[in-house]
Amino acid sequence: MKRVIYTLVVLLGSALLTFAVITQAEEKPQTESALPAASMQAKDFSHLIGMHGFSDTLLNDHFKLYQGYVKNTNAILDRLDAMLSENRSRTVEYAELERRLSWEFDGMLLHEYYFENMGGKEPVDVKSALYKKIAEEFGTFDRWKEDFISTGSMRGIGWAVLYWEPRTGKLINTWVDEHDKGNIVAAKPILVMDVFEHAYMTDYRLDRAKYIEAFFKNIDWKTVQDRF
Numbered sequence: 001m002k003r004v005i006y007t008l009v010v011l012l013g014s015a016l017l018t019f020a021v022i023t024q025a026e027e028k029p030q031t032e033s034a035l036p037a038a039s040m041q042a043k044d045f046s047h048l049i050g051m052h053g054f055s056d057t058l059l060n061d062h063f064k065l066y067q068g069y070v071k072n073t074n075a076i077l078d079r080l081d082a083m084l085s086e087n088r089s090r091t092v093e094y095a096e097l098e099r100r101l102s103w104e105f106d107g108m109l110l111h112e113y114y115f116e117n118m119g120g121k122e123p124v125d126v127k128s129a130l131y132k133k134i135a136e137e138f139g140t141f142d143r144w145k146e147d148f149i150s151t152g153s154m155r156g157i158g159w160a161v162l163y164w165e166p167r168t169g170k171l172i173n174t175w176v177d178e179h180d181k182g183n184i185v186a187a188k189p190i191l192v193m194d195v196f197e198h199a200y201m202t203d204y205r206l207d208r209a210k211y212i213e214a215f216f217k218n219i220d221w222k223t224v225q226d227r228f
C-alpha cells in the first residue's frame with residue numbers, strides 16, 4: 001500500500017511540474033517586433049570644409065568618426081529590439097548592449113551639436129538673450145569664456161558643454177567624460193566643444209590650446225544663441 005501511495009505522489013508531483021513549466025512558457029510568449037529598424041541618418045556637415053584653422057583631412061576624418069556613432073547607435077537599437085523579441089532580454093549580452101547604448105547615442109548627438117555650432121563668422125551678439133544671461137551668471141562674457149576654456153583644457157578625453165538647465169534656469173559649463181558621463185539631466189546643450197584628441201591632433205598635435213582658439217574663431221553664434 002505504501003508503495004502505491006509513494007508512486008501516486010511521484011506521478012502527481014511530475015504532472016504538477018510539467019504543468020508549471022508549460023504555463024510559464026505560455027506566460028512569456030515570443031513577441032513580434034512592432035518597431036521599425038532604427039534608421040537615424042548621419043547629417044551632412046561638408047559645408048564646414050574650408051573652415052579656417054581646420055584642415056580638410058581633419059574634418060573628413062572627424063565626419064567619418066561621427067558617421068560611425070550613427071551606424072552603431074542604429075545597430076545597437078536594432079539588436080536590442082531583436083533580442084527582446086527573442087526573449088533574450090535577461091541576458092548579459094543584452095545588459096552590456098544597454099550599457100553601451102548611451103555611449104554611442106551621446107557620441108552621435110554631441111557630434112551633431114558640435115558641428116552645428118561651427119562654421120560661423122560673426123561674433124557673439126552682445127544684445128542677445130544668451131549674452132545677457134551669461135553676463136548675469138558669470139559676471140562677464142570673458143569670465144564665462146575663461147571658465148569654458150578651462151573646462152575644455154582638462155586632461156582627459158571628452159567634451160566641454162555649456163548647458164542651460166531649465167529647472168534652475170542656470171547656465172553651467174560642464175565637462176563630459178567620453179560621451180556619457182557628466183551630462184546634466186534634461187539640460188539643453190547650448191555650446192558644445194569636442195576635446196577628444198581626434199578633434200585636433202591632425203592639425204595641432206598636442207597643442208589643445210591652439211585648437212580651442214581656432215574653435216572659438218569658428219563658433220556659429222547665431223545657432224548657439226538660437227538654442228537658448
Ligand SMILES: [Fe+2]
Nearest residue numbers: 194196198199
Ligand atoms: Fe569627435
